Amino acid sequence: MIFKLKSVGLALAGLALGAVGLVAVARQSTAHADPATARQSLALSLTLFNQGNATAARSHALKAVSQDPSWGLAHAVLARTYLALGEGQAAEGELRRARDSGFDMGRAHQLSAEAWLLQGDTKRALAEAEKTDPRYRLYGLRIAARALAAQGKLPQAQRVLAKVLRATNGNDGLAWTDLGRVRQQSSDIGGAITAADRALAIDRGNVDALVLRGELVRSQFGLIAALPWFETALKVDPWRHDALIQYAATLGDAGRYSAMLEMTRRALAARPGSPQALYLQAVMAARADNDDLARSLLQRTNGALAGQPGALLLGGLLDYRAGAYQQAIDQWRWLLSVQPMNLEARRLLGAALLKSGDSRGALDIVRAIAVRGDADSYVLGLAGQAFEQSNERDWAARLLDRAAIPARDDAKPFGSDTPIADAAGALDRRPDDPIAAVTYIRGLIDDGQAASALAEAQRLARLFPGAPQGHLLVGDTLMMMKRFDAAASAYARAANLRFDEATMLRSVEALDRAGDREKAATVLALFLSQNPQNIVARRLTGHWQIASGEWDAAITTLEGLRAQLGNRDAALLAELGLAYAGADDVDSARLYAAAGYRLAPLNPATTDAFGWALFQAGEDKAALELMRKAVSIAPRHAGLRWHIAQVEAELGDKLAARADIARALADPRFPNRAEARALLATLGA
Template sequence: MTSSRSTPRPRVFRKVLVIALCVLAFAVALIAWFTLSPVRQDPESARQATQRSLALLKADNATAARDEALAAVRSDPGSPEPHIALTLAMLALDDGVGAEAEVQRAVEAGYDAKLVPHLRAHAQLLQGEEEKALAELDKADPRFRTYALRIRARALTGLGNLPGALAALNAAMQIAPQDSEVWTDMGRFKYAAGDLLGAIAASEQAVKLAPGNIDALQLRGELVRGQYGLVASLPWFESALKRDPARHDILIEYAATLGDVGRTVDALAVTRRALEVRPGSPEALYLQAVIAARAGKFDLARSLMEKTRGGVASLPGAMLLGSTLDIQAGDYQQAIEKLRTLVNNQPMNITARKLLAVALLRTDSARNAIDMLRPVVARNDADSYALTLVARGFERIGDRANAARFLDRAAYPAIGEPGAFSADDSVAVLAGDAALRPGDPGATVPLIRALIDQGNLPGALAKAQEIAAGNRGAPAAHILVGDTLMLLDRYGDAATAYRTAADLRFDEPTMLRLVESLERAGRRGDAANVLALFLSQNPVNTAALRLSAHWQLVAGDYDAAIDSLETLRARIGDGDAALNTDLAAAYTGAGETATAIEFGEAAYGLAPANPAVADAFGWALYRSGDLPGALELLQKAVVLAPRHPGLRWHLAQVYADLNRKAEARTQAQAALADPGFTERAAATALVAGTG
């Protein structure tokens, strides 16, 4: 019995020992946690980190300020000041959700609830809750009235109440006329309202008052990019990033600008920095997709767009890229859905209309494709691609006559004068609408288009000048005046109007208009200077490179033309018949006939019915000594475009070398009959020599 009773004692002892060891281990863990945990109470560390955060915020480095404020919160989560510092940093970084949460934590930690409504309103505004923000601002302490007025202006702008927003900003300006933030908000407001002159002036004042104001620097960069060009804007973004190297929005603007300048490697590097700052950034992934698509890496571009998870789906550029990738992958229905949305939002977006027509044609919706392009091909300056698409549409529905008509237009070597889309209503109806909405460009512009369609150009000009007088800071208003003056053949006056627009926004459409008006006014030197200035700021702009190369070809500067055209080819690829034609002409002029023949053959394979293509290919063969091949192509070119003196002159020289004197003389005389023909001395000599 004794032995049986003594056996449980070791078990009890072991159980007690295990419990004691567990308690000891737990105690050790607690001691370690209190010793090593980053959220242990350390008021002094929190106070110092909070001071550093506020100093960094004052120095316009909101990212570093946020990091310091986070450290302060961890050191002393029960103190309200670190939460307020974190709120301010998050608001500067446009983190509305985080800022609102920190405001609440500050109040719970003892911060005076009467001192936070302006901050809570700002956080709500960043979350797209304009009405809630306005209601919260009614509780704002008078000490923060300037701040509250700025947030009120932003909220009212978001709700479309521009007069109310302007009144709020003017009130803030009266209270704090030397506040750089107020001037920055005024610049943003003017920019959004289309008053670029006012936006430029406000942004300049904002930077003058606070040269390190990162928001003002970003705004200046955006405005300078439009006013002067891509290259000129880069230093502004770089200055902002020196203040806060991890500011995501500025990294995106900087990367996009570098990409458009053609500095692809630098642009990629900046997008990677943006992804480090904000992993999964849709904007950074989208820019990488654009770069990949430009390099022909469509699978990579598609993969990158998928990773955005719809974060940039509403951007017009992203919709165009996404639909292009859909078409390339054969997913036409998805492309159609995206492009219909884009065209509905931007009816004048010709690129979107052409892409949508492609997708519709590939889904056997030929009539819809034709309808989509009707406003485009109704213009005299419709490009050959749009005309060819319409022709293919008519072919699909069996209308051979219309198909042939549009193919003929597509094949002609020159395009007509630009025009506006037709008005959608009668002059009487539109005039009535404009009378009910005096000073509203949205009502007056359709009336101007209708007056132009009716042939009442003086009336259209008067209305256009009325809009420009009331909107001196809006470049579109001055362009409208210039367009109307061009229709009146007042090219010098049109150039003046376009130059006023270019002083505000020197973009591609404005540049092309200004160059054309100057050239037609007989000021070719001024036109060349405008083009050169634009190219210095936008070195890979497609339209500018094409125009520059054309002028270089005409001037016989073949090496320069080759440089321009090869830059363009690197940008858009080898599938452009016009580009290959110009390359054939440039290499022929430079004496590199083997290369010229390659490009001529490539162009001819893409557009065999285009007389300019046949001429370039034929002339390259002629220069290489292949007279029979040259003769066949140049004869075809003249048949296709019998009124073009340059084609006649080329054919005349081939006939002369073949000793077919009568035919050579006939072609040379036909060229001389055109007053615009420039090689008159050589043609006259040929006529005399074959007489």
């Protein structure tokens, strides 16, 4: 029987062509072998592999091996399917069986190289790739490029892949996929998108390219937009482990937990004991406050994810909740050694150090973010407590006062710990190194050298137009120079490549400062539509809904957050009080505002909200007392001045009301200018 087999890459095509000869001369049939049926199973395996369904191809290759255990080619093809599924150890085992069955291993160096690469042995992978038979040279080059990338030699990897693409006139979809991955590692998101699109133009059933495109779309547009890419990949290969993991993670971040659980179970069926699937289930259990289950699931990964950021963050959180502060500290310190700009890890480590009694250590960790103008109240409170425990009460008082103030300064990029002279020297030595450029530019921004920072940031953006970081730095520098329109444009270019939380917040702030609140709201709404569980975006949405008088919408947004975060968030309760007051639900307004005030009686935002709720209930004198307290804590806050002016006007104190309205109007960012002027007009001269 003759089988018409399509090409499956250079190596696999070569294996298929040698099938008949190997059956005849390279082995002796075992007593129970069924060569004819084995050939049918192997032919079906190759067809399915061509179609992108490596999982089904593996199943039929397994049948071929069981039907003719001494057929070396069947073992080699089975190894190739294992490689496509990322299972290097299993592939290595099958290659040994192929060799023992008489298969010519001179034709399989590229397969052995990939097996070693998947097991993390990049040196051995490179050595094996060097031995690749000329017939499969391009396959070997692809594996060599991936090994170089795994060693961090990204420019070299790209040059090797460029050689493959030149040799194939740009028609190697697997090489384009590999190039997309390398560009993604290099932060060249635009280049990665182009490479993934080229790969899919060649083969729409390229599952690895579909998964890569899904990952890129997730960062480029958002969670919801990414889901169809993973779904398409799973239509090609319903049991592809990597696709299932990415799909499950995206579903979980989007709040679709039932679907996430189903996908993790499928991933465990596809790869029993999958550490990634167990980790995702642990995350889901931790979100549901089932820490015992989360810890059990994490332990079942048997250390396979040791040192990875997600596992370190989750493991530390579980230890922290259990009171095992030193264990949490150890994990979060390791995480910060890998990701020093991970602000969440800094907050958590600072809290753990403070809990363990190491106030000086806590200060060392959070100082860099506590001294920033845009530090949040949690970090400021944390630093204030640390100073207090260290008997540095002057610093403690300053930071605790700032923690109680509702308004923060503009957001700034996380600074650089490298002295600017050292950063400049590093850039002189490596002028095309984007990491050195970023460090130097951040140093210039911290040093207030706006013009130099802008010139360097623009140079970086020109050199690496597909990297979001360059455009973000241009925007950050323009924000420092108060060129808000231009900054918004720079952030928009970054958002076209990576529309994450940080980029969204920068874009919204720049547009708002440029006076385009409508467009800023559109950007926020777009982000939230794609990332419906994002807490920061939901908080900001609720805040803006209150500011624009959309009371019912604000209540829906904030109640959703309360259901998720609980009843211990004073700022959230205060805003709920304001929203219910605006909707004329006075009883609910008083309930929430009073609860927020009890949690944070020195916070002017909670104090003002409680006073405003009392004002709406007709208790004007009690309201005025609370609002005076709020204004005394934050005298420059225009919103507080506007609230107290309305109470003063109601009580007939026109002089005080006019003075407070004037102070509110003096702030160019005060949003209620028309209402304030209208009230001022009624108060007379």
